[in-house]
Amino acid sequence: MTFSLSAPFGARPLSSEMLDGQRISAACATDLIKDKWQILRDLTDCKHLFGLSDRTLMVLSALLSFHKESDLDAQDNLIVFPSNKKLSERAHGMAEPTLRRHLAALVKAGMIVRQDSPNGKRYARSGQDGSLLKAFGFDLRLLLARAEELAQAAQSVRQEKQVIKDLRQEITLTRRVIAKCLDYALEQGGKGKWMRLIEDFVPLNKPLPRRVESRDLKELHRLLLNFSEDVHNALEIFIKAQNMSGNDQQNERHKQDSKLKTITDSEIGFPKKDHEENFQILSVPERKSCSDADYETSLQDQILWVRGETEATSDTMLKHDIAQELDLSAVLMACPDIAYCNRNGISSWADLIEAAEAGRGLMGISPSAWEDAKRTFGILSASVTLAALLQRSEDIRSPGGYLRALVARKGFSPKPMINSLLNARLEPKTKL
Numbered sequence: 001m002t003f004s005l006s007a008p009f010g011a012r013p014l015s016s017e018m019l020d021g022q023r024i025s026a027a028c029a030t031d032l033i034k035d036k037w038q039i040l041r042d043l044t045d046c047k048h049l050f051g052l053s054d055r056t057l058m059v060l061s062a063l064l065s066f067h068k069e070s071d072l073d074a075q076d077n078l079i080v081f082p083s084n085k086k087l088s089e090r091a092h093g094m095a096e097p098t099l100r101r102h103l104a105a106l107v108k109a110g111m112i113v114r115q116d117s118p119n120g121k122r123y124a125r126s127g128q129d130g131s132l133l134k135a136f137g138f139d140l141r142l143l144l145a146r147a148e149e150l151a152q153a154a155q156s157v158r159q160e161k162q163v164i165k166d167l168r169q170e171i172t173l174t175r176r177v178i179a180k181c182l183d184y185a186l187e188q189g190g191k192g193k194w195m196r197l198i199e200d201f202v203p204l205n206k207p208l209p210r211r212v213e214s215r216d217l218k219e220l221h222r223l224l225l226n227f228s229e230d231v232h233n234a235l236e237i238f239i240k241a242q243n244m245s246g247n248d249q250q251n252e253r254h255k256q257d258s259k260l261k262t263i264t265d266s267e268i269g270f271p272k273k274d275h276e277e278n279f280q281i282l283s284v285p286e287r288k289s290c291s292d293a294d295y296e297t298s299l300q301d302q303i304l305w306v307r308g309e310t311e312a313t314s315d316t317m318l319k320h321d322i323a324q325e326l327d328l329s330a331v332l333m334a335c336p337d338i339a340y341c342n343r344n345g346i347s348s349w350a351d352l353i354e355a356a357e358a359g360r361g362l363m364g365i366s367p368s369a370w371e372d373a374k375r376t377f378g379i380l381s382a383s384v385t386l387a388a389l390l391q392r393s394e395d396i397r398s399p400g401g402y403l404r405a406l407v408a409r410k411g412f413s414p415k416p417m418i419n420s421l422l423n424a425r426l427e428p429k430t431k432l
Contacts, residue, residue: 006115021113021142028145032074036064036140039072039147042154043111049153050109055094059102060111062090063138072144079115081122081137103138110146113139160214167217168208174224175205179426181231185238186419194238195327197231198422202333205426325415326384328352334421335387349380356383359390363399369407376407381414388417 006022043050044057066080066087084096091099106112117123117136124135178201185194204224208217332339332346339346341362342355360370365386373382385406389399396402406412 006113015108017108017110021107021110024110024145025113025139025142028074028141030074032144032147033071034144034147035070036067036072036143037070039143039150040064042147042150045154046150046157049157050111052105052109052111053102055098056102056105056109059087059091059094059099060106062087063106063112064140065090067140072140072147074141074144077135078140078144079124079135079137080140081124081135083122111143113142115139163214164212164217167214167221171208171217171221171224174221174228178224178228178231179205181235183423183426185235186422188238188242190238193234195329195333197234198333198426199329200227202425325413326418330422331384331387331418333425334418335391337391337393338387341390349383352387353379353383356386359386363390363393365400365403369400369404372407373403377412377414384418385414388414388421391421 040057040061043052043060047053047057063080063082066082067078069076072078082090084099088094088096088099094102103112107114115136115138122137124137182194182198182201186198204220204227328346328349331352338352338355338359341358342351344351346352346355357370360367363386370382370386373385376382377385385403389396389402393399
């Protein structure tokens with residue numbers, strides 16, 4: 001052992017960290033000079049690598065302030081010896097037990113070395129000419145000896161942060177392109193494979209956590225690039241198929257029907273001057289127009305028809321089938337809340353009808369309004385409409401009145417409502 005070993009005062013044992021710290025401190029080059037505040041800034045950037053907290057660095061900053069020079073010079077005496085009271089004052093009034101805990105953390109992390117006096121006090125002994133002969137306190141030479149190591153660690157952390165920032169930006173841009181492509185295909189009438197692509201995109205479009213490793217971001221970026229290539233290939237085939245069809249009029253009408261809409265009271269279509277009066281009329285509690293027994297019988301008949309177990313027996317069943325325009329997966333993706341209305345989940349149109357019946361009661365829509373909707377729209381379209389209303393229930397003050405107003409509209413289809421909800425889910429949610 002080529003250096004003078006110092007042991008801690010009192011009951012504190014000698015640890016391996018203390019031995020390593022004194023060894024590194026003794027090996028410090030005699031011509032080494034570093035800015036003490038730059039060393040602190042480097043350590044601040046990489047503090048998590050050494051298990052140090054902000055409060056611990058606050059104590060280290062207070063210790064450095066007791067060294068009068070701005071540079072740490074290996075040829076100077078780098079031992080500072082403030083009392084706990086003075087150190088607490090410069091640490092913004094930190095309590096002494098907390099102060100001692102953070103000092104122990106700095107010693108354990110190998111940033112400072114204790115040089116305890118025979119009685120454990122911190123002080124300095126000066127010569128007759130005023131020069132410092134011996135000091136007992138905290139030796140900052142170890143911090144100077146590790147300055148280059150801390151600078152390299154800080155640089156690595158800064159590079160890692162930049163990589164993470166760049167990956168977050170690339171992920172956001174890639175998600176945006178994918179979402180816009182899916183949105184375009186949806187507006188142009190894409191379904192089937194496009195619904196499956198939307199389902200696959202949902203887990204890739206989840207908000208990124210605040211703290212995430214670069215390797216996780218790289219893996220997500222790789223998956224997004226592969227998925228983006230699949231979407232682009234599918235979009236190219238889709239566009240070629242559209243061009244071959246030559247039905248421009250149908251495509252334009254479909255695009256107009258699929259425009260984004262916000263479900264508000266103004267969508268009902270009343271003249272502006274009569275809006276308030278008509279809304280009050282629509283908000284009046286509705287009365288049942290059929291008995292409970294008849295209602296339950298009608299419902300069961302229609303569910304059996306949807307399952308294919310019986311033939312259509314009423315005009316309600318013969319209405320336009322929304323299943324020809326929308327996939328069930330698209331409806332469930334746009335309106336996930338409706339699944340909670342069926343204890344067994346929703347795996348078919350019949351399950352959706354049963355869930356809509358339960359949701360109708362939860363939303364306070366009367367059986368008469370519900371029967372009117374089914375007679376006008378058809379059982380499936382009415383169920384899809386109710387699922388959309390349930391998804392936007394926070395924005396609709398009177399679901400029963402709103403449903404009656406939709407029934408009064410000519411040519412109403414729930415498809416634009418479903419597309420609007422799907423578009424809202426496809427919007428990128430990542431925050432940098």
